[in-house]
Amino acid sequence: MKSEKREKCGILYQTPGCHPFVKWAGGKSQLIPQIIRLMPPKFARYFEPFLGGGAVFFHIASYNRNAFLSDINMDLINAYKVIRNHAEELITALKYHQTEYNKSPKRYYYQLRDTTEVLNKIENAARFITLNKTCYNGLYRVNKYGLFNVPIGRYKNPLICDTINLRKMNIVLRQCASYLGVIDYKKILIEKAVKDDFVYLDPPFHPISNTANFTSYTNNGFTLKDQKELAIIFKELTRRGCKLLLSNSNTEEIRRLYSEFSHLTEVALVNRSINAVGSKRVGHNELLIRNYS
Numbered sequence: 001m002k003s004e005k006r007e008k009c010g011i012l013y014q015t016p017g018c019h020p021f022v023k024w025a026g027g028k029s030q031l032i033p034q035i036i037r038l039m040p041p042k043f044a045r046y047f048e049p050f051l052g053g054g055a056v057f058f059h060i061a062s063y064n065r066n067a068f069l070s071d072i073n074m075d076l077i078n079a080y081k082v083i084r085n086h087a088e089e090l091i092t093a094l095k096y097h098q099t100e101y102n103k104s105p106k107r108y109y110y111q112l113r114d115t116t117e118v119l120n121k122i123e124n125a126a127r128f129i130t131l132n133k134t135c136y137n138g139l140y141r142v143n144k145y146g147l148f149n150v151p152i153g154r155y156k157n158p159l160i161c162d163t164i165n166l167r168k169m170n171i172v173l174r175q176c177a178s179y180l181g182v183i184d185y186k187k188i189l190i191e192k193a194v195k196d197d198f199v200y201l202d203p204p205f206h207p208i209s210n211t212a213n214f215t216s217y218t219n220n221g222f223t224l225k226d227q228k229e230l231a232i233i234f235k236e237l238t239r240r241g242c243k244l245l246l247s248n249s250n251t252e253e254i255r256r257l258y259s260e261f262s263h264l265t266e267v268a269l270v271n272r273s274i275n276a277v278g279s280k281r282v283g284h285n286e287l288l289i290r291n292y293s
């Protein structure tokens with residue numbers, strides 16, 4: 001795969017291989033081979049405006065060093081910035097959480113989750129990562145006051161401080177992230193994306209049924225109206241000459257919204273882990289929709 005891409009793109013950078021530092025709903029690790037196969041052979045800048053755990057970015061970083069990375073989740077983006085700017089202080093704080101959690105997991109989890117202390121950005125990132133690694137299913141869910149309210153997960157020995165991966169991420173973010181920020185996807189794309197930029201769009205998935213409705217990455221859900229707006233942006237960026245790849249659930253509404261790109265659409269089979277019912281976690285279809293061939 002790598003030599004094939006080297007031929008196509010000309011350059012393959014020496015970028016440390018790292019993996020997402022959070023478990024994230026809709027994380028794309030499983031779809032990487034398909035996404036890499038479908039990415040355009042040549043492009044100018046890379047945009048990932050629904051960044052989440054950034055599984056795709058960490059692969060694209062070998063092919064491109066001009067990435068615009070963003071998400072609406074403030075805690076998530078703060079953690080990325082702290083990894084880029086203060087990795088060693090973060091590692092020290094995570095080691096402390098690891099020690100305290102190991103002494104008494106349940107007590108420490110709820111104490112950290114429910115703290116009312118004002119935290120600086122490094123402490124906030126350390127808390128965010130610790131909760132993500134130890135909460136139920138790596139979920140991020142906040143109540144109407146914006147307070148994280150996920151219960152503790154069932155882990156034997158969760159790795160809270162993955163020092164090696166954090167140091168690699170620090171290098172990759174410094175080398176490749178031209179922009180890293182909290183911003184609505186519409187704003188960054190309308191303001192910044194131009195001809196020959198490659199945009200990977202991975203919005204909160206459209207529910208397959210009413211009971212499969214997981215859209216609370218922040219306290220704003222992503223509704224059908226949002227999906228329709230996204231389809232309008234997709235068409236606007238197509239007019240500009242941007243290269244777009246979108247993943248979304250394989251539902252009738254989504255297929256209808258992108259019907260003019262049906263000849264450039266593939267179906268991929270993925271396991272969804274964000275479902276409380278274990279038996280419902282397997283075998284969902286996702287669409288990979290492109291505007292280029």
Ligand SMILES: C[S@@+](CC[C@H](N)C(=O)[O-])C[C@H]1O[C@@H](n2cnc3c(N)ncnc32)[C@H](O)[C@@H]1O
Nearest residue numbers: 024026027028050052053055072184185202217
């Ligand atoms: C399906 S997840 C992305 C998963 C990611 N591709 C990965 O590999 O982990 C969707 C992301 O979109 C973000 N999001 C939701 N609404 C948004 C908006 N209006 N603008 C930007 N990001 C948004 C969520 O915070 C979430 O991180």
